[in-house]
Amino acid sequence: MLELRGVNAGYGRAQILRDLSLTVRRGEILCLLGRNGAGKTTTMQAIMGLLPLMSGSVHLDDQEVSALSSHEIPRAGIGYIPQGRRLFAGLTVAQNLEIGLRARNSGPEVLDDVLSLFPRLRERYRQRAQTLSGGEQQMLATARALCLQPKALLLDEPTEGLQPSMIEAIRQVIVKMRETGVAILLVEQRVDAVLSVADHVAFIENGRKGAVFPAAELQADHSIVERYVGV
Amino acid sequence: MELGPYILLASLEGSVTAAVLALTAVGLSLVFGVMRVVNIAHGEFFMLGAVIAWFVAHSLGGNAALGFAAALIIAPLLVGALAIGADMTILKRLKYDPERTIVATIGLLYIIQQVTLMTYGPEARPVEAPFNTRLAIPWFEWGDDGFSLYWPWGLSTTSYKLAVIGAAITVLMGVWVLMTRTRIGLVMRATQADRDMALAFGIPVERVYAMVFGLGAALAAFSAVLIVPIQQAHYLMGADPLLLSFIVVIIGGLGSLPGTVLAAVLIGLSDGIISVFFSPTLAKILATLLVGLVLVFRPHGLFGVRNG
Ligand SMILES: Nc1ncnc2c1ncn2[C@@H]1O[C@H](COP(=O)(O)OP(=O)(O)OP(=O)(O)O)[C@@H](O)[C@H]1O
Ligand SMILES: [Mg+2]
Numbered sequence: 001m002l003e004l005r006g007v008n009a010g011y012g013r014a015q016i017l018r019d020l021s022l023t024v025r026r027g028e029i030l031c032l033l034g035r036n037g038a039g040k041t042t043t044m045q046a047i048m049g050l051l052p053l054m055s056g057s058v059h060l061d062d063q064e065v066s067a068l069s070s071h072e073i074p075r076a077g078i079g080y081i082p083q084g085r086r087l088f089a090g091l092t093v094a095q096n097l098e099i100g101l102r103a104r105n106s107g108p109e110v111l112d113d114v115l116s117l118f119p120r121l122r123e124r125y126r127q128r129a130q131t132l133s134g135g136e137q138q139m140l141a142t143a144r145a146l147c148l149q150p151k152a153l154l155l156d157e158p159t160e161g162l163q164p165s166m167i168e169a170i171r172q173v174i175v176k177m178r179e180t181g182v183a184i185l186l187v188e189q190r191v192d193a194v195l196s197v198a199d200h201v202a203f204i205e206n207g208r209k210g211a212v213f214p215a216a217e218l219q220a221d222h223s224i225v226e227r228y229v230g231v
Numbered sequence: 232m233e234l235g236p237y238i239l240l241a242s243l244e245g246s247v248t249a250a251v252l253a254l255t256a257v258g259l260s261l262v263f264g265v266m267r268v269v270n271i272a273h274g275e276f277f278m279l280g281a282v283i284a285w286f287v288a289h290s291l292g293g294n295a296a297l298g299f300a301a302a303l304i305i306a307p308l309l310v311g312a313l314a315i316g317a318d319m320t321i322l323k324r325l326k327y328d329p330e331r332t333i334v335a336t337i338g339l340l341y342i343i344q345q346v347t348l349m350t351y352g353p354e355a356r357p358v359e360a361p362f363n364t365r366l367a368i369p370w371f372e373w374g375d376d377g378f379s380l381y382w383p384w385g386l387s388t389t390s391y392k393l394a395v396i397g398a399a400i401t402v403l404m405g406v407w408v409l410m411t412r413t414r415i416g417l418v419m420r421a422t423q424a425d426r427d428m429a430l431a432f433g434i435p436v437e438r439v440y441a442m443v444f445g446l447g448a449a450l451a452a453f454s455a456v457l458i459v460p461i462q463q464a465h466y467l468m469g470a471d472p473l474l475l476s477f478i479v480v481i482i483g484g485l486g487s488l489p490g491t492v493l494a495a496v497l498i499g500l501s502d503g504i505i506s507v508f509f510s511p512t513l514a515k516i517l518a519t520l521l522v523g524l525v526l527v528f529r530p531h532g533l534f535g536v537r538n539g
Contacts (some may be wrong), residue, residue: 045427048430048431049430050427050430050431070430070431070436071429071430071433071434071435071436072433073431074430074431074432074433075433080431080432082428082431086425086427086428087424087425087428088420088421088424088425088428088429089424089425090420090423090424091417091420091421091424095417095421098417099417099418099421099429099432099434100432102414102433103432103433103434104433144432148432148433
């Protein structure tokens with residue numbers, strides 16, 4: 001279970017997140033919806049310890065991960081798929097995955113599992129990450145995070161700029177991860193794409209958490225989404 | 232005597248310069264590439280290497296080869312440790328901010344220089360080379376009876392100078408292997424590519440930075456130990472290597488190791504040749520001009536990549 005308790009955080013003196021509390025249970029997909037600039041990416045960076053918290057805490061199961069230093073947070077079992085992929089440029093597909101494997105000393109069988117989810121990466125194994133196509137890069141960013149065998153997975157707009165078949169592939173992987181009991185925090189702009197996979201949807205506005213709805217409820221009544229996200 | 236032997240001699244001298252420069256500049260380039268820190272104190276790490284080499288060789292006395300060998304190990308280790316200390320106490324506290332680290336390393340430069348002046352003094356002191364056999368170099372001519380070799384008067388080098396070139400090449404290949412074939416190199420390159428993502432994948436970035444800063448300084452110290460039997464140790468000797476290293480790193484493309492080595496060879500050789508035939512000052516002027524031209528036509532250097 002991944003839990004944020006009253007998190008306040010920001011960049012320098014500019015506070016972005018205000019008293020943000022979220023709970024993602026194991027085997028659950030919580031989708032974070034909000035306008036551009038609402039603080040979704042900032043939330044993920046705060047969880048990863050890339051931003052110092054002004055107050056509040058982040059917990060993974062029984063561990064207070066916000067008390068750890070940044071590089072120990074992924075080792076506690078949080079996999080991060082950042083917005084814009086942010087692969088290690090200059091490193092090959094294999095080397096990007098190796099960094100992921102080493103974070104939690106995952107064995108070769110983990111690599112095999114991950115590569116069986118993304119067979120395309122096996123074909124491109126020795127290619128440099130920055131020369132992959134956009135879709136392949138997203139696969140690699142996802143695979144890199146799965147190499148940690150995470151207990152919680154953070155996905156920041158994983159389908160940005162992808163064609164429908166690729167979106168479907170990513171979606172299936174997310175669902176598969178849920179089945180294995182991973183707690184999944186998903187940020188996504190495409191509301192329709194989200195509602196079919198998410199269990200719950202939390203709205204975020206100006207760094208504050210709004211209401212949380214079961215995804216089914218939003219699917220039935222679309223006006224709620226429009227009220228919160230507005231188009 | 233014809234021109235050929237002179238050019239050969241100048242190239243040999245230039246190769247020694249190039250070898251030492253390449254080592255020093257690779258240290259600077261590593262630090263800039265991985266940490267985005269412009270280390271103005273790099274030349275002082277070089278100078279410290281030479282001064283420590285003198286202390287070591289002097290205190291061991293007796294056998295020149297033994298003293299030199301000890302210096303070759305001890306000086307880079309000590310200077311590397313000092314750099315790691317500076318990283319952990321100063322640069323880390325500044326959060327590796329690009330501008331503030333420039334100011335901090337300028338401060339470090341003066342501290343190291345003044346402490347050296349106060350302890351080691353203003354004298355230039357030599358360290359004896361471990362071996363120094365004069366090697367005559369043959370030249371060829373087409374005489375009446377065809378091709379023949381002869382040994383022009385004055386055309387010679389020393390076994391030590393050749394050893395310097397060999398040692399520099401060996402260490403450079405070692406750095407290359409470290410960066411491309413080892414886990415530690417992989418971690419360093421990942422940190423260079425994206426610091427935050429490195430953290431997000433469990434890489435202890437601060438430890439990597441400390442190590443890189445130490446390694447960069449140790450490379451400068453190592454090359455200073457190599458040059459000190461030819462040049463003598465002096466507390467102001469760090470300025471030239473610093474400037475030349477910057478020129479080399481900029482021409483080579485910031486953070487690119489192959490580019491740095493290529494640029495060092497280019498600058499070192501032309502420096503040697505121009506210094507022999509004209510003057511060392513002209514050599515520096517031309518090198519600076521070259522930087523200007525490279526920056527005009529290839530803003531990212533010969534081997535540079537956009538956004539590093
Ligand atoms: N490095 C930064 N320094 C200062 N302010 C920042 C920084 N990054 C983001 N912000 C600000 O924080 C706020 C939240 O940004 P964030 O990236 O979390 O938005 P988001 O919800 O992910 O938006 P999007 O849907 O566009 O990705 C924005 O107002 C942004 O301007
Ligand atoms: Mg975002």
